[in-house]
Amino acid sequence: MTAPRSSGPALAVVGATGAVGSVLLQILSQRADVWGDIRLIASPRSAGRVLAVRGEETEVIALTEDAFDGFGKGDIVLFLTPAEVSARWAPVVTARGAVVVDQSAAFREDPEVPLVVPEVNGHAVRIRPRGIVAGPDCVTAAMIATLGALHAEYGLADLAVSSYQAASAAGRAGSEALRRQLSLVAGSTLGEQTGDVRRAVGEDTGPFAAPLALNVVPWSGELREGGWSSHELAVRAETRRILGLESLPIAVTCVQVPVVTGHSLTVRARFEREVDAGHAREILEAAPGVVLVDDPEAGEFPTPADAAGTDPAWVGRVRGSLDDSRSLEFFVCADNLRKGAALNATQISELIAGEFA
């Protein structure tokens, strides 16, 4: 960097113009400012756009080798980009000695890259042989703080999860496709017969495998052995990794719903020890990054509309199994762009910045 560096490490945000990037810029403006210079980077398509961060107008520059000029040890580069972009450019950054925090799937399975959710395994951030730290998928991120807290008390033995995933998990293209489809179905004289939604939406389903407006789509990712989706297997592998439970039985069904932002999950967890729902509620209430809202008759339960735009995971509908004294059911919602991505990446970056302080 040619300009004199203000105090604190420099931060580059690659993918600053995306769904996660936009939320990240908001978050940087809201949290304690530990950063020196902040550089915004995106594809050449976005070069020259001006975005506000920390109240300053900042020009977006194109992702090239030069974009990282001046970055070195102690500085941090966030990748909020498609996995191919992260995979291609992270080594360019680490070669300069700066640390990469990647929010894509590029490095999540790499044993030399820690996969970190600060509330659960923040310590793991310090051991990063490749100079890269990864954040999890937004489904994993939504539930992991609740699971971590319950596991510490009761010992997790088995997990069954069903997701209700928001469209913005597929980035700007996802929320735009849902909004487009909603206006198409709203404009049509929609009955309740087969094919009505498909006819109204047409072939252009955006990043989804079927129309999402007024519908539910039980598929995301690629096909893997046994009929599982790559997304489901990723949630399973990441949950095991972050909790440090490499052989935990986990069943996941990933389903997309017509919500713009905010992932919801139903979780059935079986533990090694007996559980008491009242005590479990106390644990969840005290867990970092988790807020309990659990008085359904008073209208207190989590919904994605309420979780969107907030930092924590909202948990409710906590019930002890009627058949098994070691099982709990609950429902959890979190903002997929915040805890599921931008917030988690910011928290990781702050931990790393703290090391050099």
Add this chain to the structure above:
Amino acid sequence: MTAPRSSGPALAVVGATGAVGSVLLQILSQRADVWGDIRLIASPRSAGRVLAVRGEETEVIALTEDAFDGFGKGDIVLFLTPAEVSARWAPVVTARGAVVVDQSAAFREDPEVPLVVPEVNGHAVRIRPRGIVAGPDCVTAAMIATLGALHAEYGLADLAVSSYQAASAAGRAGSEALRRQLSLVAGSTLGEQTGDVRRAVGEDTGPFAAPLALNVVPWSGELREGGWSSHELAVRAETRRILGLESLPIAVTCVQVPVVTGHSLTVRARFEREVDAGHAREILEAAPGVVLVDDPEAGEFPTPADAAGTDPAWVGRVRGSLDDSRSLEFFVCADNLRKGAALNATQISELIAGEFA
């Protein structure tokens, strides 16, 4: 009845103007016509309306004692009404010797009233000490044929179900509330921040406990011990009853999604015997009332938009557990107004009509 009766038992449809009633009239027009006179009944609000059934314009009459004039042994009265209405009027009908088929919750827990899904326990229709037969809740109805078929082969040992319920399960008021909310959120400059959906929708959430447009609502029914909802306990009790497995462990989480018609469920089923997903697919393919669509990469998986307006339960995403050779996961969709109500009631009525043929 004063007019000469045509051949076949007379049929009265109480609640002919409702969400289920309207679909029932379509179904009567589509299936083999085994009925003599068909009488349409609703509240006094609807008296005088003219509806088409079997191609004939038929006037709706108000529910009074006189509405059942001429009905007796061998005739059938369908109640597609709120539970209080069914509870109040079913005895009036049975006192005349006609059989009641009730689609509400009024009699589902009565041991003297068989709870019937013809594909699974059609035989039960014949033993009806009170002259009343009940159909199940629409969540139970969506999955019970798949469970029945798999249970016959493998022996069910444990069930965890999460629902993705459509708005029309709450009747006309439900689908109208969702449509109203969708036009409100479509007209607002909706961001992705907390409260946006709540602000756009306002206080009038219709029959739902929170706004349903662009949201997911994990609550329906009343609060029961342990934080369970009455709806969840009903699905559990009905599933056990229909399968004849009075102590089957079942966990259910009922969640409403912004879909007009078509319930979806994720099901995790553990069996007494080892399961093979390929063989399970064959069983489901052969099961009555079930259609298998399971080639996700080719876009073949069930969605509620595709199930709406059709008779069967559509099942897909059939996967063997990765951890337990006795467990299966799958995803099932069915039209809550058809298999979940009107179709099932029609099938029951046809079985009873057959007894007198």
